[in-house]
Amino acid sequence: VPEGYNYTKYHPMEEIYEWMTQIEKNSELVTQHHLGDTVENRTIYYLQISQPSNKPKKIIWMDCGIHAREWIAPAFCQWFVKEILQNYESDATIRRFLQNLDLYVLPVINIDGYIYSWEAERLWRKNRAPYMNGTCYGTDLNRNFNSSWGSIGVSFNCTSEVFCGSGPESEPETRAVAQLIEQKKSDILCYLTVHSYGQYILTPYGSTTTPPSNNEELMQVAQKAAAALMGKYGTSYKVGSTSSILYNNSGSSRDWAHMIGIPFSYTFELRDKGTYGFVLPPDQIQPTCEETMLAVTTIIDYVDQK
């Protein structure tokens, strides 16, 4: 792991790009790949953490930063990569699952929105797609996936924070993720997407209360992660389907991933319960990331063992 990068502060996008390049240069485990481009033509990269091996491996996908203002999410994805690289030799759990699994980490999906939240409007949520001849901006990328798109918990008004776009996968950021996941779906065992607050591990679905066929196992694994959090940190995460414990939403990446056949699909809503909301102070980054690391590795370990 390159020295000098501070994981307990927030970083603007230019520093995250630089960090990805440095990580790739300095580790034999990591490669950086082009995923696609944003509305404003910026390049989206993801990192692949892969231990060299002759045997075929399955994939765990994790993305962060779909909502621009949720800065703790990209901070977590970076923390996660650092922890894996620092500990894969000494930590038996990480060492074990890396023998069977490759980790694909997308630190920031909504790059345009993230930059906009740094430079112009800290509480910006959506991407930066222009609509109505440039009179309003932004699609909520987590309402834009092709999973019961536009059916519930969205708005068709482009001024809304939950505007679902002009059609399923209308946004290049959504298409970029969807294309890669579609290509690799037979090898992807687990899709994790990280959000900012509420202390939830959310299971599919948000668009219907009908549970998925493997609901029992999905719940059991999430509850195991929540129990680990409670046991070590005393943090009380609530587990359940989005529609039953939070609210209805359609077009989410979590629902889409499960609908195309990825068996384990979860949304993490991290540790703040409203004290700071979307403006979690930097001194909260470390405790948030430490506990989230435990929850995420608990899930990955289960998937690996299975």
Add this chain to the structure above:
Amino acid sequence: YDGDQVLHIVPETFQQVQHLQHLCSTLMLDLWKPQLLEDIRAGEDLHIRVPAPLVQEVKDSLDQHMISYKVLINDVQELVDESTLKERSQRQ
């Protein structure tokens, strides 16, 4: 976000829910939780960011309708500064 506040409200009745939906929609308040007006429900948490010029008006309206509230964030800008100003000075 100077002086913007985030309020925490748990509406108790359907009438309170209706009033909150009306207030949020007419004043175009930023819903933090839930994200849609129709998801505001009795007995469930509502977090809203209220722009500084509207803070008093919103609080008066809540008082008039006997809706209790708690201030979660007293000044959003202070929190924003805490993360970004420090970053800028560190980078310099």
